[in-house]
């Protein structure tokens with residue numbers, strides 16, 4: 307594959323943008339090599355500046371469930387832009403998106419639109435602290451909720467101790483308010499509620515973990531979190547930035563039948579444009595300014611063009627059999643990849659929920675952060691580059707997810723499996 311134009315553009319970018327990227331995981335540091343510079347997308351495909359074509363399973367890290375440049379999304383964005391780009395005032399579009407989301411997810415009695423998943427999670431944490439009057443929060447190792455200070459925290463020295471910063475610039479005093487538990491291990495949560503009675507405002511969780519690779523909740527884990535938070539007067543926050551409208555139209559809360567007190571959303575609800583949201587119980591959301599004392603604001607929150615893309619994308623997901631097709635094609639892909647790996651004698655585990663999945667080079671099962679950390683990331687990097695060279699674009703990190711869109715065809719899936727089989731034969 308020719309890549310000299312990508313390489314020259316990336317060299318220029320590195321002079322003016324840290325690492326040449328506007329988000330670290332795009333840098334390919336997780337898999338080595340230099341990223342390709344993408345110039346356009348259409349349906350399930352993207353092209354780079356050297357003219358190379360790729361079958362895309364990154365989907366911009368999840369938002370593009372309806373594929374790139376969907377005609378209906380492009381038309382909605384264009385028609386909206388022609389009437390103005392932003393007013394800083396109430397609009398019909400933000401109301402329509404708010405009503406679509408709250409109708410899809412009944413636990414969201416009220417919702418506030420913001421501009422990213424980070425803003426959604428940051429605001430939900432502040433709201434939970436305002437509502438309960440408590441300061442501690444519980445999160446899970448391996449789960450990611452954006453880059454706000456309270457959430458860039460890793461586990462402290464031992465169980466039941468406070469967290470430590472997971473980034474330079476996060477004061478230890480902030481990190482101490484965050485307690486880090488182990489995903490799929492309810493006892494690691496219970497110990498915190500015993501250690502800090504009446505002090506934990508909320509627990510935030512990805513109901514299907516997607517940021518350590520895909521790790522689904524084991525049976526009764528989510529139900530257990532619902533009970534332990536309820537029993538201790540803490541709020542349960544589902545971070546559905548990845549899973550919202552992805553694993554089901556009503557998100558993971560519909561799929562697993564567990565109702566959180568607050569939900570964070572992003573990615574798909576913007577259809578590729580910057581939209582995030584947080585919402586939930588009316589009595590909690592009524593604490594949000596201007597109704598209540600918890601302040602949160604944003605110049606471009608509910609931006610007309612962004613919400614137009616989100617509305618059209620969600621409407622596309624209301625069409626008949628959309629999720630049945632996503633499930634069928636994703637299941638075929640998952641089975642094909644796993645069989646290709648087995649045929650090449652490679653131990654792999656493929657974790658999947660609907661159209662979001664991760665292939666781990668590890669015999670499995672993969673149910674905890676510890677299992678993930680033991681997977682073969684070097685072999686994943688070779689697999690990633692082998693697929694990229696053959697025109698298949700996966701997540702450039704072993705700890706991320708790949709996504710099937712409504713625009714991938716059965717032939718695309720078949721081609722992907724054949725390509726993977728060829729690459730894996732070279733890995734064993």
Ligand code: KE4
Pocket residue numbers: 329330331332367421422423424425427450451452453512516517545546547548572573582706
């Ligand atoms: P954003 O601020 O990137 O819109 O959303 C943060 C966020 C919150 N919650 C979950 C569950 C998320 O997955 C994310 C962002 N996901 C990452 C990768 N999985 C986005 C990619 C990136 O950081 O560039």
